[in-house]
Amino acid sequence: MLIIAHRGASGLAPENTLAAIRRAWQIGADGVEIDIHLTRDGVPVCSHDARTGRLSDEDHSIADLTLEELKRIDVGDWKDPAYAGETIPTLEEVLATVPPRKTLLIEVKDVPAHDLARALTPILKRHQEFIASRQVYFMSFFPDLLWSLQGHFPDLTLLLLADKLNRIPPKIPPRVPSDALPVHGIGFSHKLDIPAATLDALSGAGAILAVWTENDPARRQFWEKSGFDFLITDHPERFVPPPAG
Template sequence: MSCLRFPQFLSFFAGLAIVSATSSLPAVEIIGHRGASYDAPENTLASVNLAWKRNADAVEIDIYLSKDGKIVAYHDKTTKRIGGRDQAVKDQTFAELQTLDVGAWKNARYKQERIPTLSEILKTIPAGKRLFIEIKCGPEVLPQLKQDLAASGKTAAQTAIIGFDYETMQQAKQLMPELEVIWVFKVKQDKVTGKWAHNAAYYIQKAKAANLDGLDLGYNQFVTKAFVKQANAAGLPVYVWTVNKVADARKLTEMGVTGITTDRPGLLNSALKQEK
């Protein structure tokens, strides 16, 4: 082995330090937000399948109950923004919803993409992956949700229920105790004082009171290593949305979050996996 000169010696150990720092990053679950929605139309089979193709660990979708009792993947209350029809999803039958093109707005190659059912999306989940199902309506969807999940043949570990409505999450856990049920919330901050409306203990205590399994919140300065540690100590994994920058994902991974929801699962997955 030849001897290294002093500058080369320094460069060599600097490189080792970088490798050591990045390889020490803990594993984190990369979750495709409405699929791979940066490139494909959100909440469609095209978007979900693209996320799987890009090796996302999980996919998140939004659901509503149609007028005739079908669970469909859709985010907004109405179909105006994407489908062009200014009418509530809950007031349209599945057949009516199927007449909408929900792909062309994103890219011409997705023209004629239709609103999928939850059952169709459940069929796409690969072995070892899972689906986060965000309830955008209310508890009225829960009986059909339980039925669709049972009919899918997927294991309890392959699906998780998430949502903003605390009471709906509480009822979901009571009806389907075998599933992971995660409370999604948005932290409010006073624009003048900079104070948060609630502290970490408030969210942790509420989740524990409802026997929920995790916390899922938007990415901002409220998310700190101390908050993650406090939640984890209470048995609550922390998930963060919506993170599209590699630097932010690295920062969150170092904090110890369990999962990161992103429009760009391929980008974050490849960047973070290279650093393990």
């Protein structure tokens, strides 16, 4: 089971910043999870919220700002003055940090599918190696957005996020992706009580299983024994042994 740093090492550094992402790689996380929105000029940027207010002194909709305008906003100082000057990174900037054989999970927020596809096309063309080697996965709570991405980029690996059990079909198909469940896997909230039969059926169908956001190392063995592939956590340092030396 791979340990994935939620919004980077967000327990230690300001979430979804290059500082948090680089900290995750330094810790030895197997991967990083980020969220993306689009700026007014169509650039995919790394932010969980659609607005900047929670992480800065300025409250703007990301969709209303150009990248140049967005880059003027400090999103690091709220965490610690040591991170003053951190800005919201672009998806391209995040991809440039990904080491060989490491994983990037990209959660797509509720953005217009056509605009997203247009923004991603040149980026994915420049980084085909990440797609071919399954280093990059796309996730969303919005199935229609995933189906649209699949139509534009058939080689993408897609995960449907589930904070409720009724987000997945009651009868799991023999293999995924399929018409009944046209994704490669499911990302479950750690708060869900998932029936063992559901997990067995998903594993038997070849589904990738992820859990978010698990911060208790004592639960690691449970998720591992349940067949999960990814454990997404705010605190990768709790799950990854410190580097030797």
